[in-house]
Amino acid sequence: MALSTADVARLAELARIDLSPHDLERLAPQLDVILDAVASVSEVAGADVPPTSHALPLTNVFRADLVRPSLPAEAVLGGAPAVEDERFRVPRILGEEQ
Amino acid sequence: MSHAILTATASDLGRRIAARELTAVEVARAFLDQIERTNAEVNSFLHVDTEGALAQAAAVDARLDAGEALGPLAGVPVAVKDLFCQEGVPTTASSRILEGWRPPYSSTIVQRLLDAGLVLLGKTNLDEFAMGSSTETSAFGPTHNPWDLTRVPGGSGGGSAAALAAFQAPLAIGTDTGGSIRQPASVTGTVGVKPTYGAASRYGVIAMASSLDQPGPCARTVLDAALLHEVMCGHDPMDSTSIDAPVPPVVDAARSGDISGLRVGVVKELGGEGYEPGVEQRFREALALLEGAGAEIVEVSCPNFAYGLGAYYLIMPSEVSSNLARYDGMRYGLRVGDDGVRGTEEVMATTRAVGFGDEVKRRIILGTYALSSGYYDAFYGSAQKVRTLISRDFDAAFEQADVLVSPSTPFTAFGIGEKLSDPLAMYKSDLCTIPTNMAGNTAGSFPCGLSPDDGLPVGVQVMAPPLADDRVYRFGAALERLYAERDGGLLTDRIAERWTQEA
Numbered sequence: 001m002a003l004s005t006a007d008v009a010r011l012a013e014l015a016r017i018d019l020s021p022h023d024l025e026r027l028a029p030q031l032d033v034i035l036d037a038v039a040s041v042s043e044v045a046g047a048d049v050p051p052t053s054h055a056l057p058l059t060n061v062f063r064a065d066l067v068r069p070s071l072p073a074e075a076v077l078g079g080a081p082a083v084e085d086e087r088f089r090v091p092r093i094l095g096e097e098q
Numbered sequence: 099m100s101h102a103i104l105t106a107t108a109s110d111l112g113r114r115i116a117a118r119e120l121t122a123v124e125v126a127r128a129f130l131d132q133i134e135r136t137n138a139e140v141n142s143f144l145h146v147d148t149e150g151a152l153a154q155a156a157a158v159d160a161r162l163d164a165g166e167a168l169g170p171l172a173g174v175p176v177a178v179k180d181l182f183c184q185e186g187v188p189t190t191a192s193s194r195i196l197e198g199w200r201p202p203y204s205s206t207i208v209q210r211l212l213d214a215g216l217v218l219l220g221k222t223n224l225d226e227f228a229m230g231s232s233t234e235t236s237a238f239g240p241t242h243n244p245w246d247l248t249r250v251p252g253g254s255g256g257g258s259a260a261a262l263a264a265f266q267a268p269l270a271i272g273t274d275t276g277g278s279i280r281q282p283a284s285v286t287g288t289v290g291v292k293p294t295y296g297a298a299s300r301y302g303v304i305a306m307a308s309s310l311d312q313p314g315p316c317a318r319t320v321l322d323a324a325l326l327h328e329v330m331c332g333h334d335p336m337d338s339t340s341i342d343a344p345v346p347p348v349v350d351a352a353r354s355g356d357i358s359g360l361r362v363g364v365v366k367e368l369g370g371e372g373y374e375p376g377v378e379q380r381f382r383e384a385l386a387l388l389e390g391a392g393a394e395i396v397e398v399s400c401p402n403f404a405y406g407l408g409a410y411y412l413i414m415p416s417e418v419s420s421n422l423a424r425y426d427g428m429r430y431g432l433r434v435g436d437d438g439v440r441g442t443e444e445v446m447a448t449t450r451a452v453g454f455g456d457e458v459k460r461r462i463i464l465g466t467y468a469l470s471s472g473y474y475d476a477f478y479g480s481a482q483k484v485r486t487l488i489s490r491d492f493d494a495a496f497e498q499a500d501v502l503v504s505p506s507t508p509f510t511a512f513g514i515g516e517k518l519s520d521p522l523a524m525y526k527s528d529l530c531t532i533p534t535n536m537a538g539n540t541a542g543s544f545p546c547g548l549s550p551d552d553g554l555p556v557g558v559q560v561m562a563p564p565l566a567d568d569r570v571y572r573f574g575a576a577l578e579r580l581y582a583e584r585d586g587g588l589l590t591d592r593i594a595e596r597w598t599q600e601a
Contacts, residue, residue, distance in 0.1 A: 008463060015419060015466045016426070016443065017459055018451035027456075031464060033522055038408040042480045044487060051482030052489055053309050054339060055295050055538025055564045061338045075202035081433035090428050091436050091445045 115173035122155035122173030172215030180221035195453030205302025222257030231527035252282030277531025280543035284506035284557025295538035299334035307417035324352035355575030358392030363499025376549030400491035409484035419465030506557035
């Protein structure tokens with residue numbers, strides 16, 4: 001299950017993390033060791049075993065659809081990296097290629 | 099006077115504050131002074147909220163002076179792991195990506211602490227986004243173990259555990275995804291409990307792996323942990339996985355500590371190769387003490403625990419990669435490279451490269467891989483099946499025993515820097531604690547002496563079925579009493595003088 005630096009570069013791109021060639025060379029072998037160690041998991045997971053995600057059998061939780069006060073806009077915008085006209089200001093969303 | 103406040107138990111402080119023998123303000127001042135005196139050495143606190151703490155303490159004093167009856171921990175200080183949102187107080191998850199962020203709301207747990215009259219001293223250090231077993235992946239420097247400053251205090255909740263061991267706080271709160279409450283408790287000689295999954299609300303707790311994360315209490319005594327457990331736990335409609343059932347009688351269990359006839363199952367697979375001899379020796383001595391007090395010791399086998407670590411390192415990174423997608427540099431936190439030319443995707447990738455540390459990047463990429471098309475069934479799907487197998491092992495074992503036990507961690511506190519370049523060696527710190535997170539049941543770590551190998555604390559872990567959190571406390575209280583009878587006090591008493599002599 002060897003991961004090449006090209007594989008890691010592709011994954012980093014999907015995860016939106018800009019990694020340098022130096023980072024890639026350091027991370028790829030570390031990830032490989034970890035993946036080797038976790039590979040045993042598929043050995044025991046037979047088709048007859050159901051998956052578990054929670055210790056207690058919980059089903060969907062519902063609540064009444066009532067209007068409740070929200071946080072004031074200034075509190076929400078207070079932590080924003082950039083604000084303009086009482087809104088979040090973001091970098092442009094369309095790249096050159098679009 | 100100050101010395102006596104610092105070394106008192108939380109239950110004792112609460113009683114004396116309620117009786118007006120002490121004021122909440124003088125207690126808060128004693129701990130704030132202690133933090134100021136010692137934090138440069140320990141680095142357990144990332145932020146000390148002096149003003150907020152003193153205001154909360156003064157409000158408790160005013161209510162008590164007016165004759166109001168408050169809970170048993172009213173006026174008692176508590177340290178908060180910096181993963182819990184507290185309105186207006188810096189909350190970083192020990193990451194550069196959240197540096198300087200002040201949440202616009204409080205987590206349910208923080209609100210419950212405030213409602214119960216606890217005094218919130220500040221935010222404690224952790225591994226970045228709780229990813230680590232040593233508090234070394236914190237962007238703000240490692241925390242040092244008060245037993246030996248060259249050693250780690252465990253992780254991720256090393257800051258909370260070290261704050262207790264250095265007498266900077268009588269209580270602390272943590273979160274446990276794979277052992278982040280229990281392993282730090284073990285290596286600092288303190289008490290830490292992971293409640294049943296869903297017992298304590300995750301609302302407002304910065305998420306790591308949502309199907310595993312669980313807040314819980316940290317303390318120096320079992321009763322103190324139980325009192326804090328009772329404040330923290332209970333149904334919260336804001337958390338869809340919250341259990342809608344009464345909190346088990348943990349305080350009664352901690353006061354009783356009666357284990358006569360309790361069937362204690364030793365998990366055969368959690369020992370042997372990779373476990374330090376000193377850890378195994380102290381663990382066996384704990385079993386002998388328990389047997390002498392009327393517990394029945396049996397051996398149980400949980401063969402699928404061997405797959406726990408592997409399954410954990412698929413499920414956790416998968417959930418991490420999804421949860422941490424929210425750090426996109428748009429609505430809060432760090433933004434880097436927004437020069438008017440670069441687009442959102444490029445700014446996001448640059449921000450995340452600068453804002454996240456190595457371990458966080460490793461886990462996000464691992465999770466991205468495990469969840470990618472074509473691999474999902476082999477990785478995440480298989481790992482969820484292993485959870486079922488681990489739960490079945492627990493079910494079978496709990497037919498033979500009321501509680502299960504193991505060492506809390508295979509080795510005592512290791513040196514700072516020792517395992518940082520070998521992720522897999524670091525991950526093995528959580529070998530004994532992970533199965534409980536995978537099954538969602540409850541477990542705690544309690545001190546059982548110092549290892550003859552290196553003189554550092556060893557912890558015994560006790561695991562109980564879902565919703566049987568009281569059994570963890572009953573067991574812990576029995577153990578605490580047995581060691582107090584044998585050694586004349588708590589393990590942390592042995593470093594009390596070193597940390598409070600100047601107070």
